[in-house]
Amino acid sequence: MRTSAASITRIDIRHGQLPLVVARLRGSDIDALLRDLDHRYGDASGFFENEPLLLDFSDWAESEPASTALQQQALLQALRRAGLRPLAYQAAPVTWQPVLDAAGLLATESHGAHGMRLPAERTESPPPPPAPAMPQASASALVVDRPLRSGQQVYARGRDLVVLAMVNPGAEVIADGHVHVYAPLRGRAIAGARGQADARIFALALEAELVAIAGLYRTAETPWPDEVRGRPAQVRLQREGDGERLLFEPLV
Amino acid sequence: MTKIVVVTSGKGGVGKTTTSASFATGLALKGHKTVVIDFDVGLRNLDLIMGCERRVVYDFVNVIQGEANLNQALIRDKQVDALYILAASQTRDKEALKQEGVERVLNELAGMGFEYIVCDSPAGIETGALMAMHYADEALVVTNPEVSSVRDSDRILGLLSSRTRRAIEGREPVKEHLLITRYNPNRVQDGQMLSLQDIQDILRIPLIGVIPESEAVLQASNQGVPAIHLQGTDVSEAYKDVVDRFLGQDRPLRFIEAQKPSLLKRLFAR
Numbered sequence: 197m198r199t200s201a202a203s204i205t206r207i208d209i210r211h212g213q214l215p216l217v218v219a220r221l222r223g224s225d226i227d228a229l230l231r232d233l234d235h236r237y238g239d240a241s242g243f244f245e246n247e248p249l250l251l252d253f254s255d256w257a258e259s260e261p262a263s264t265a266l267q268q269q270a271l272l273q274a275l276r277r278a279g280l281r282p283l284a285y286q287a288a289p290v291t292w293q294p295v296l297d298a299a300g301l302l303a304t305e306s307h308g309a310h311g312m313r314l315p316a317e318r319t320e321s322p323p324p325p326p327a328p329a330m331p332q333a334s335a336s337a338l339v340v341d342r343p344l345r346s347g348q349q350v351y352a353r354g355r356d357l358v359v360l361a362m363v364n365p366g367a368e369v370i371a372d373g374h375v376h377v378y379a380p381l382r383g384r385a386i387a388g389a390r391g392q393a394d395a396r397i398f399a400l401a402l403e404a405e406l407v408a409i410a411g412l413y414r415t416a417e418t419p420w421p422d423e424v425r426g427r428p429a430q431v432r433l434q435r436e437g438d439g440e441r442l443l444f445e446p447l448v
Numbered sequence: 449m450t451k452i453v454v455v456t457s458g459k460g461g462v463g464k465t466t467t468s469a470s471f472a473t474g475l476a477l478k479g480h481k482t483v484v485i486d487f488d489v490g491l492r493n494l495d496l497i498m499g500c501e502r503r504v505v506y507d508f509v510n511v512i513q514g515e516a517n518l519n520q521a522l523i524r525d526k527q528v529d530a531l532y533i534l535a536a537s538q539t540r541d542k543e544a545l546k547q548e549g550v551e552r553v554l555n556e557l558a559g560m561g562f563e564y565i566v567c568d569s570p571a572g573i574e575t576g577a578l579m580a581m582h583y584a585d586e587a588l589v590v591t592n593p594e595v596s597s598v599r600d601s602d603r604i605l606g607l608l609s610s611r612t613r614r615a616i617e618g619r620e621p622v623k624e625h626l627l628i629t630r631y632n633p634n635r636v637q638d639g640q641m642l643s644l645q646d647i648q649d650i651l652r653i654p655l656i657g658v659i660p661e662s663e664a665v666l667q668a669s670n671q672g673v674p675a676i677h678l679q680g681t682d683v684s685e686a687y688k689d690v691v692d693r694f695l696g697q698d699r700p701l702r703f704i705e706a707q708k709p710s711l712l713k714r715l716f717a718r
Contacts, residue, residue: 344606346602346606347606348610364602364650365599365650366603367606
């Protein structure tokens with residue numbers, strides 16, 4: 197049977213792009229790494245929803261002790277359990293490559309300074325672009341206009357979050373971008389959930405239980421500074437020497 | 449038109465069953481045909497507080513599972529004509545509450561001409577509590593003036609706005625009423641209890657009443673008499689106000705001002 201036009205094909209291959217999350221592995225102590233993973237995301241099931249993942253080994257020093265195949269498998273399994281789908285790797289030590297390849301991961305080019313050689317035949321296929329950890333903030337903000345009560349959670353994936361009603365103790369507002377709360381913020385607020393360090397938290401009355409930006413958090417155990425507590429305020433990350441700290445500023 | 453009212457709180461021991469009993473009794477005293485259902489399967493209490501525990505033959509779960517019909521299971525109150533009780537089962541667990549079964553029973557009750565169905569919710573946020581609220585038109589959220597109770601009520605309000613049938617079908621939301629129980633103005637003044645203002649700041653739903661802390665409540669439940677029947681007590685008066693407000697009448701708040709103990713009383717208190 198012939199179709200009317202020869203140009204119509206059953207398969208159409210074109211250029212595509214996929215947003216990726218990147219996991220940077222800091223050092224080869226796999227047991228500690230698994231503990232950290234469990235600690236940060238273990239009780240937040242559904243935080244990741246089958247998201248494609250690039251495993252980035254470029255922070256590893258040449259001298260990192262070797263991991264066993266069992267540890268390597270355990271890492272992949274733990275990432276999958278957390279809702280991540282390891283899809284590709286870069287700058288992996290040679291000892292890791294068999295397990296990663298066997299798991300169907302794609303080797304991508306190393307952008308790191310210390311170039312682990314990748315098998316030449318692997319680089320033939322065009323590597324997916326090394327996506328930034330934070331998807332471009334082009335999507336418009338997620339706007340929530342109902343109160344968020346204890347136990348409720350809103351996550352603005354890849355964008356800002358604007359909440360127009362109160363966020364009560366025990367509620368959680370999370371955004372990959374900024375978090376704005378135009379009402380009392382009494383629950384937990386997490387901005388830059390995927391590591392975007394320039395994300396900020398804005399609240400009309402800062403009474404939060406916890407604020408976090410790009411993984412750096414502070415709880416209300418130490419009371420918020422007087423000039424921001426219960427008042428319009430913003431929280432942002434400030435670079436300080438090697439590290440960073442959370443800066444609380446009143447909004448006039 | 450039948451109205452389904454859930455009495456709920458999240459936290460246990462705040463006065464849900466006491467409130468269900470008195471509220472249902474109050475509605476019936478006003479001449480409205482009312483049934484109160486105990487959703488706390490496995491830990492039945494309502495029949496004790498209503499003083500009909502010896503008359504329970506069939507219960508709510510029997511009706512849901514088709515082992516008895518509603519006429520066999522409904523217990524007619526001895527003091528108030530328009531009031532009926534549907535007891536919970538002591539021997540089953542909450543998994544016996546199936547949604548279709550609950551809906552069928554509620555529809556049958558509506559068909560029998562009940563004006564109000566009061567659902568006494570178990571504590572917690574598990575099946576029993578979710579079933580009790582699922583078909584509700586209105587909710588009495590019972591809260592004590594303390595932080596953990598307010599937090600749990602907040603959680604329940606979140607569920608009322610997301611897990612009930614009205615929420616799921618996108619209809620007009622469940623009408624929420626805040627009922628503060630065990631309120632002791634003197635202890636509020638001393639800073640031992642949250643004030644009405646503190647509670648409303650967090651929960652932000654209309655206040656339907658304040659029930660003062662009172663020994664009459666314990667006395668009533670031990671006697672198997674709904675507290676609203678204890679004529680002349682603050683608690684009885686406060687519950688009557690709640691019923692009136694629920695039925696659309698204006699009643700000023702009472703029993704919310706601190707009493708200054710007299711000098712003599714203070715001396716003897718030592």
